[in-house]
Amino acid sequence: MLTVDTLSTAYDRIEVLHSVSLHVRKGEIVALVGSNGAGKTTLLRTLSGVQPALSGRILFEGQEIHRLPAHVRVARGISHSPEGRQVFGPLTVEDNLWLGAFRRQGGASRARLDAVYSTFPVLAEKRHAAAMSLSGGQQQMLAIGRALMADPKLLILDEPSLGLAPLLVDQILDVVVDLKRKGITVLLVEQNASAALAIADRGYVLETGRIVLEGSGKVLLLDPKVRAAYLGT
Numbered sequence: 136m137l138t139v140d141t142l143s144t145a146y147d148r149i150e151v152l153h154s155v156s157l158h159v160r161k162g163e164i165v166a167l168v169g170s171n172g173a174g175k176t177t178l179l180r181t182l183s184g185v186q187p188a189l190s191g192r193i194l195f196e197g198q199e200i201h202r203l204p205a206h207v208r209v210a211r212g213i214s215h216s217p218e219g220r221q222v223f224g225p226l227t228v229e230d231n232l233w234l235g236a237f238r239r240q241g242g243a244s245r246a247r248l249d250a251v252y253s254t255f256p257v258l259a260e261k262r263h264a265a266a267m268s269l270s271g272g273q274q275q276m277l278a279i280g281r282a283l284m285a286d287p288k289l290l291i292l293d294e295p296s297l298g299l300a301p302l303l304v305d306q307i308l309d310v311v312v313d314l315k316r317k318g319i320t321v322l323l324v325e326q327n328a329s330a331a332l333a334i335a336d337r338g339y340v341l342e343t344g345r346i347v348l349e350g351s352g353k354v355l356l357l358d359p360k361v362r363a364a365y366l367g368t
């Protein structure tokens with residue numbers, strides 16, 4: 136579904152991603168792990184088009200997308216739930232969700248809204264509340280719900296469990312597994328590497344802008360280097 140081919144990205148001509156290649160197959164959950172500053176967020180932002188690529192190619196469903204603006208990538212089926220949630224605080228929960236559907240008008244969006252509310256019932260209860268009044272976990276659900284409103288084929292999630300209590304981390308990752316069951320492909324960046332690799336079909340380890348390891352979630356969980364560097368064991 137997604138092929139990243141020797142992709143490099145720079146900020147002000149300082150390269151932070153160096154020739155990254157990876158792929159995500161339809162129906163997979165793929166986890167991307169790595170320490171702070173490795174370039175995980177930059178990679179996700181380059182895939183969704185918020186950050187331009189310096190060189191290399193990104194193919195989605197066989198077509199080059201790396202020159203397309205972000206909103207066109209959304210229309211093609213790529214949704215990005217960004218690091219830090221970035222919900223619109225003064226707007227209601229429901230208005231935040233509608234904003235996620237701006238590329239998809241009409242009846243289909245009403246059905247999407249109902250689907251998001253059935254995935255996250257607490258958002259239905261709080262539909263008229265200002266987003267900034269929600270707890271951290273609820274805001275995370277809102278950010279994911281907003282991304283789902285675009286009816287994505289590929290959902291990109293940046294640190295969905297950041298700052299959440301362990302019970303909520305499990306709840307969010309259960310939703311990710313459920314979304315996979317519903318046919319959505321997921322590329323997941325997680326600080327919580329063990330939890331992410333446990334639900335992932337495959338994973339990649341990014342270190343200082345380079346992919347240094349790839350494998351199935353289970354194999355990476357057992358890899359001594361991964362355990363030492365990212366799992367604290």
Ligand code: ATP
Binds near residue numbers: 146173175176177218
């Ligand atoms: P974290 O887990 O801390 O979010 P990360 O793996 O997502 O880390 P990035 O945020 O992608 O890493 O950062 C990769 C590198 O790019 C770091 O050296 C960072 O300082 C630098 N960087 C990130 N954003 C910018 C920016 N807007 N301008 C300049 N440099 C940046």
